[in-house]
């Protein structure tokens with residue numbers, strides 16, 4: 001027989017344990033400490049289990065009483081541990097809230113190289129403006145591939161492969177006999193294939209020339225092609241649309257003049273010059289003292305080109321133009337070197 005167990009002694013052991021627990025729990029400052037306390041008192045090898053080992057030696061009535069007390073103590077302890085855990089967590093988050101507050105009305109610290117807003121490239125900006133202006137005049141905006149066939153880029157534009165005009169545009173050829181389009185004029189052919197006259201289209205895009213790069217030559221640049229086909233189209237329609245466009249894009253009236261210019265896909269072909277916007281036509285370095293700046297090659301579409309596009313030349317005629325976007329942006333902002341557009345320097349882009 002083991003030691004005789006006294007009921008009163010078990011009760012006072014449980015009461016002592018309860019008091020100790022209360023003190024220990026209140027003293028704990030960390031969740032891990034609380035876990036240790038719980039295991040120390042309530043775990044399988046804990047103090048409560050040790051006390052209850054003696055239960056079997058008590059008469060049944062006393063067993064029930066002590067068992068009840070033990071259960072209550074267990075429940076109370078669990079509740080105390082939980083509420084202490086909550087206190088600790090609340091205090092923790094309150095400290096964070098105090099030290100890491102965020103003032104959503106505080107101004108941004110600038111200049112910050114990381115937080116600068118993105119910008120659209122000036123070429124993209126002017127392209128979007130041009131599209132909006134021509135849409136307003138009823139033009140449709142078309143796209144075409146940058147890798148083109150010889151047919152769209154040259155042949156159908158009245159430039160057969162033995163034509164000397166092919167030398168005007170040095171070309172990047174691909175190994176399979178295609179090419180990087182040398183001009184957006186290729187979109188004219190696609191425009192005619194997609195539409196029945198009358199129609200008005202523009203085709204913006206990136207073009208490529210096998211050129212040595214310097215301040216005024218790039219191997220990669222941007223153009224917008226335009227084409228209008230209808231009955232009785234004449235040079236007067238061309239001039240009217242061009243003047244309307246120029247007035248919109250420069251936000252003022254612009255004087256224009258036409259000079260003859262040669263392109264195989266137009267007849268007659270022209271160079272459209274505008275009155276120099278820098279000096280107002282008096283003569284300055286930008287216009288080389290002439291008062292005029294060459295801006296827009298254009299003309300009446302050559303009948304051969306219309307025929308390649310499946311258009312009946314006994315009924316319809318058309319005009320076409322090709323606008324260089326780099327030149328236009330350079331004029332607008334006084335940029336003196338075409339290499340800025342492609343060199344990837346963010347300081348350039350952030351000015352626009």
Ligand code: DAH
Pocket residue numbers: 182183184185225226263265266269297298299320321322323
């Ligand atoms: N495609 C020509 C070039 O890149 C520009 C051009 C000239 C386009 C006359 C036209 C045009 O539509 O009519 O040099």
